[in-house]
Amino acid sequence: MASRKLDRSLIRGFDLFRDMTEENLDAVLATVQVRTVEPGEPVFSQGASADEFFLLLHGHLKVVQITPAGEQVVVRHVLPGEVFGIAKAIRRTNYPATAEAVTESIVLVWMSSQWQDFVALNPVLAFNALEAVGERLQEAHTRIRELSTEEVERRVAHALLRLIQRAGRKEGDGSILIDFPLTRQDIAEMTGTTLHTVSRLLSAWEGQGVVRSARRRIAVTDENRLAALARG
Amino acid sequence: MASRKLDRSLIRGFDLFRDMTEENLDAVLATVQVRTVEPGEPVFSQGASADEFFLLLHGHLKVVQITPAGEQVVVRHVLPGEVFGIAKAIRRTNYPATAEAVTESIVLVWMSSQWQDFVALNPVLAFNALEAVGERLQEAHTRIRELSTEEVERRVAHALLRLIQRAGRKEGDGSILIDFPLTRQDIAEMTGTTLHTVSRLLSAWEGQGVVRSARRRIAVTDENRLAALARG
DNA sequence: CGGGTTGTTGATACCGCTCAAACACTGTGG
DNA sequence: CCACAGTGTTTGAGCGGTATCAACAACCCG
Structure with missing residues (x-):
């Protein structure tokens, strides 16, 4: 009981x-x-x-x-x-x-x-x-629209934004951590690209202070900048 | 009543x-x-x-x-x-x-x-x-999978196969006509490509006897060949 | 007929994939 | 505690599929 x-x-x-x-x-x-x-x-x-x-x-x-x-x-x-x-x-x-x-x-x-x-x-x-x-179904249509019309960089940016929305955890330093292990390969499989391209993008973004990443861990440090990248 | x-x-x-x-x-x-x-x-x-x-x-x-x-x-x-x-x-x-x-x-x-x-x-x-x-939802996932992993030619072939499945009308000569007006642009918007690429593909396929097309009208003349193209 | 829509085809550029190699981190077992 | 294997990540070089740009042709309707 x-x-x-x-x-x-x-x-x-x-x-x-x-x-x-x-x-x-x-x-x-x-x-x-x-x-x-x-x-x-x-x-x-x-x-x-x-x-x-x-x-x-x-x-x-x-x-x-x-x-x-x-x-x-x-x-x-x-x-x-x-x-x-x-x-x-x-x-x-x-x-x-x-x-x-x-x-x-x-x-x-x-x-x-x-x-x-x-x-x-x-x-x-x-x-x-x-x-x-x-x-x-709506989310699926969103992805179809992105895959059909947007370039890889914007798709990956959108994917990260959605991930922090759904599974984001605020960190002490103001960044938002994606709250589960996630590889470059995973992101590639979510966005229809290759892990190599994702790796290059994340490296570039890390250089600009937009994200911070470690092995299987990704945090967004500047959500606004990322949103701008997603907008194109 | x-x-x-x-x-x-x-x-x-x-x-x-x-x-x-x-x-x-x-x-x-x-x-x-x-x-x-x-x-x-x-x-x-x-x-x-x-x-x-x-x-x-x-x-x-x-x-x-x-x-x-x-x-x-x-x-x-x-x-x-x-x-x-x-x-x-x-x-x-x-x-x-x-x-x-x-x-x-x-x-x-x-x-x-x-x-x-x-x-x-x-x-x-x-x-x-x-x-x-x-x-x-399932169809949407199918499209996501195709957009993520297949090249344009296969995506267009798949789209045509789906169209004749859903809206095909058997013609006298054994071909299957898509039973409503459909432009290259429409197909492009269904497959995430451009009307130019679709036009080139259809021209090539018409030369091989796989499809027959007129203005806003498309018929599949060799479904098996088209299915083979879709398979890659 | 004339203007709008639709379709064809060529030339060029470039994004992003493929191929290749090395490096970093993590956990494990000796 | 270190060696090692496995997994994940980075970066470079080169190429190819497609988008882009451009021009024209065919067709349709009013």
Whole structure:
């Protein structure tokens, strides 16, 4: 009972479960499973049967698609409180991408087959999921627009701005640190370029005092300048 | 009554209204408005208040985003039976893009404010909308992957394949015609390139007997060859 | 017919990828 | 505690795919 209560309060604040009654929340929690994932380990893999869907409780994931040629493209990053792997809800039988832990993570797991029951029990779930997917669709269109019309430098600048927006942590010196390990390769896969070009850009920007970076750590020291670079 | 019955049968087959009862369908139709749109005319415009949402009954639309620099990017094409402009359902107050008629079109129009009521009345609507948006999200990710990793020729080939899939009409000679007017510029805006490059590609392909084209009309004469080009 | 739209084609420039090599940091095990 | 391997990062040189610039041709409609 105590643990049940704890769980309920844990997910109470998450968007997906907004406006659900206590009883229904309990019903949803009754079948949940908790799983921890080590860095580099997948939660689910591209092409696998979409038997489960997930909510990230703690940690950080990246969702990547792998092309036939073996290149990776980062689809998105998952932050705590977000649902992911809801392929079944959008009428897919297989996961279209791989979700992999960037840092040690804790995920809640449900059987996909329960999605229908949950929605029947509480239609607001579909409503909330629709909003979540809609937001992602917009972000996807933004990226398409950038990939179609902007040069690499501006795309990378935009990507960094979005990263500090979503996962930024203010540092003592006024800079904003991206709060999870991130390589040049990762940024390249987010922006459709190569790690070499990203490295050159970051080096140049570091010289101008716009960013500060170390191995797998990037902080923005002058957000305004970066925004100007993004504007072109 | 007769006209009401007619309307009901008209939209009965559309995905969004799948699994709705006759009465609820009537309730939804009670407040609908019909509007015709001339080629080149917008149904709604980027940035405008999202007061209405739509279903395309007849014709053909394209949805475009305009960048600050004035360049256009084609977000998607709308075919009969599809909903569009559902910004409010994904928690936006303004349209993120412009929807413009390519051919003379007939659209059904509802007030955005009714979306909530409709969903309350018939939760399956949210479910169906979720599926529709999910499909678009996947297509968006496909385009991101292509823009990130493929060269122009393959992207254009993929775009044509998708177009004949969605809007292809078999011709007598075995070729497949894209069933609406389409310029080089349009294809360029769909694939993140320039009309010049598209023109060169189509010329080359026409020489190889892969496509046949006239002013604003493009037909694929050898789908297999085109698929091979898309594969790279 | 004349003006606007659409399409073709050539010449040139350049952004950013590819290829290549070396360097830096981190964790591990002897 | 140091050697070493693995991963991540930097930087240079060269080239190629495409955008850009430019001019013209074809087509359509009023």
